[in-house]
Amino acid sequence: MLLEVEKVYKSYQLGRNTIPVLQGVDLVVKKGEFVSIMGTSGSGKSTLLHILGGLDTPDRGSYRLNKKDMLSLSDDERSWIRGHWLGFVFQTFDLLPEFDLVENVSLPFLYNSSDPETMRKQVENAIERVGLAHRRRHRPFELSGGEMQRVAIARALAVNPKLILADEPTGNLDSRSSRHILELFQELHRSGTAIILVSHDEKVAAVSERTLHMIDGYLQ
Amino acid sequence: MIRQGLTFVITAYRSLLIHKLRSLLSVLGIVCGVMAVMVMISTGEGAKEEVLSRIERLGLKNIYVSAKFLSQEQQKQVQRKKSYGLSLFDVDYLASLSPMITQVGAVQKVALTPVGTGIDITPNILKCTPNYSELLGLPLRSGRFITVRDSLEKRQVCVIGAVLSGRLGREGRVGGLIRIDDLLYTIVGVLKKDSREPAKSAKVTNQNFNDTIFLPLNIPHNLTKFGSSIAQYSELSSIVLEVDGREHVESAARLIHRAMEYNHQGVLDYDVIVPLELLDQALAAQKTFNLVLSVIAAVSLLVGGIGIMNIMLATVTERRREIGIRRAVGATRRDIAYQFLAESFLLTMCGGILGVASGFASVFVIETLAGWPIEITVLSMTVPFVLACVTGVFFGYYPAVQAAKMDPIKALRTV
Structure with missing residues (x-):
């Protein structure tokens, strides 16, 4: 098992009101599996993704990633896991505007102890896999939305992660670019990377092996 | 480690370049402070040099009685x-x-x-x-x-x-x-x-x-x-x-x-002149001047430092999303703190360089207009420069800690 989530609860404090977001979520993901989680906005799917990525901690429950108890780790240890085992892809691409493509893809290595040679190889490899080798020295503003998202995927791929967490990766893209991005995810899945993809779009869910639905804080 | 530090500096440099005017304005206080310190040390060294050569000429063991x-x-x-x-x-x-x-x-x-x-x-x-x-x-x-x-x-x-x-x-x-x-x-x-x-x-x-x-x-x-x-x-x-x-x-x-x-x-109808006393007098006069300049320098550096802190706090708020991304790809809190510390350090270092340059200019003006003796030494350049850098680290510390403490979830929720 790559990932085991058991009875995870999470609620937010909004003024005086406590808003329950996750109400006992269970999730198991195998190595190399491609899982999509569907849900309306505000259903708690992003919160779950953040917990899976070690950016957020649940109020209750347990979470093991690659046999490590994520909830007992320190902030620095979780940072290490993010930098070595995980890759994030966001809806808004989130590239650093002042850096070119290669530098953006190299970003995780800034916080990673790999040697420069490994780094260079992995970065080149990741850029090649997303098919942007010809745009290496372009800055984000010179790229289209679909290309920017591919750069973001390359950034997630560069550290050879065990799991890619994608939060609405096609949310800001037209249908053609969306299709390309989803094809890219399928390709990554075929080469053995586990993917958890969060979206509210049914078409997106169709590409995954398994689709789960997040409804009122429960995962079905 | 070196690679990381270098990348931090490059990142900081580029982010400063995006806001050229803002960076320049925020660093003005530092420039003034550095300039004041440099003028203070240069004139001090110059006066000391002059007094010493004058006394050497008069003889330290001599006492003069001259007609008035x-x-x-x-x-x-x-x-x-x-x-x-x-x-x-x-x-x-x-x-x-x-x-x-x-x-x-x-x-x-x-x-x-x-x-x-x-x-x-x-x-x-x-x-x-x-x-x-x-x-x-x-x-x-x-x-x-x-x-x-x-x-x-x-x-x-x-x-x-x-x-x-x-x-x-x-x-x-x-x-x-x-x-x-x-x-x-x-x-x-x-x-x-x-x-x-x-x-x-x-x-x-x-x-x-x-x-x-x-x-x-x-x-x-x-x-x-x-x-x-x-x-x-x-x-x-x-x-x-x-x-x-x-x-x-x-x-x-x-x-x-x-x-x-x-x-x-x-x-x-006579004056008794003691070269040794002249030395004391000259040093006392220099002390007063130094005190005034020290106050100017301290105030400039303080105001300049607060300016740096202000601009850095604005930068941290502006780049919340970026902080979130960096945390997501594996940056620890310390990494984020260093990132912003590097930026304020670089900012004040540039201020220091500008300050030393304008220090040269003002020292030259003082020398030609007021006819004061000036002595530019390594000390009179390094001390103000180092002071500027220290100010940068000191006043950049709080914004850097603010950036590091930021909850990555909240940072990522900012659009």
């Missing part, structure tokens, strides 16, 4: 009290004052000019006692200085400065003749050239003797026997006293003050 011009009001008083300025009587009296005083010399300015030399400079003519060269440490290039015999036998000899000697050409060597008033004087010695510039803001006589003619000062065999009339009227311009050690200068000066007061019956 009197107003008419004071002159009336003088006549009533029978004081006639500095005289050989004073010399005699001071010489026998204390065993601390080892030598006494005297010099008299003569308002004459040499005749028929055909040169365009007017040399100073000084009549002096034979020990004058020893007291002031004047080295000879050739020949000899004025001797006791010259004085006693009223020989018509002179010693001249190096520049004057050069100007006179062949006639300016030992053995040459100079005509002053109606008399011909034989040159018996030429001084070595004094390469020290005369100080710009002189409080004491500190001319060099490059174009001076020294004549023997006529001293009677026995002052008391010679009668008061000559002794009293041969007015001197200054008397130089040598004390046996620096530790005795202060007490000797007190003694001289008292003796002169008694001798001149309270008429202040």
Whole structure:
């Protein structure tokens, strides 16, 4: 098992009101599996993704990633896991505007102890896999939305992660670019990377092996 | 680690470039502070240098008593009290004052000019006692200085400065003749050239003797026997006293003050100048100036630092999303803190460089306009620069910690 989530609860404090977001979520993901989680906005799917990525901690429950108890780790240890085992892809691409493509893809290595040679190889490899080798020295503003998202995927791929967490990766893209991005995810899945993809779009869910639905804080 | 640090600096550099004007404005305070510190140190070093060279010239073990011009009001008083300025009587009296005083010399300015030399400079003519060269440490290039015999036998000899000697050409060597008033004087010695510039803001006589003619000062065999009339009227311009050690200068000066007061019956037609005291005075004046500049520097650096802090806090807020992304790809809180610390450090470092550059400019302006002595040393550049960098780290610390403490979830939720 790559990932085991058991009875995870999470609620937010909004003024005086406590808003329950996750109400006992269970999730198991195998190595190399491609899982999509569907849900309306505000259903708690992003919160779950953040917990899976070690950016957020649940109020209750347990979470093991690659046999490590994520909830007992320190902030620095979780940072290490993010930098070595995980890759994030966001809806808004989130590239650093002042850096070119290669530098953006190299970003995780800034916080990673790999040697420069490994780094260079992995970065080149990741850029090649997303098919942007010809745009290496372009800055984000010179790229289209679909290309920017591919750069973001390359950034997630560069550290050879065990799991890619994608939060609405096609949310800001037209249908053609969306299709390309989803094809890219399928390709990554075929080469053995586990993917958890969060979206509210049914078409997106169709590409995954398994689709789960997040409804009122429960995962079905 | 080095790679990471380098990347931090590059990142910081690019982010500063995006906001060129903002960065420049925020760093102005630092620039002013650095400039003030640099001016302070440069002028301080310059003043010290000048004072030291002046004192070196005057001699640290020497005390000077020099004649002072009197107003008419004071002159009336003088006549009533029978004081006639500095005289050989004073010399005699001071010489026998204390065993601390080892030598006494005297010099008299003569308002004459040499005749028929055909040169365009007017040399100073000084009549002096034979020990004058020893007291002031004047080295000879050739020949000899004025001797006791010259004085006693009223020989018509002179010693001249190096520049004057050069100007006179062949006639300016030992053995040459100079005509002053109606008399011909034989040159018996030429001084070595004094390469020290005369100080710009002189409080004491500190001319060099490059174009001076020294004549023997006529001293009677026995002052008391010679009668008061000559002794009293041969007015001197200054008397130089040598004390046996620096530790005795202060007490000797007190003694001289008292003796002169008694001798001149309270008429202040003289000044007692103690080079050691001048040093203290100069340093005290410098201290006041330094205090003012220190306050300016401190205020500028404080305001500048707060400016840096302000801009960094704005940057942190602006780049929340970026902080979130960096945390997501594996940055620890410390990494984020270093990132922003590097940025404020770089910002103030640029301020430091600009400050040192404008420091150079203002030092140059001060030197030309105010005529202050300036000494730019490594210290006067590094101290303000390092201060700027320290300010950057100090005031960048809080924003950096704010950035590091930011919850990655909240950072990522910002759009």
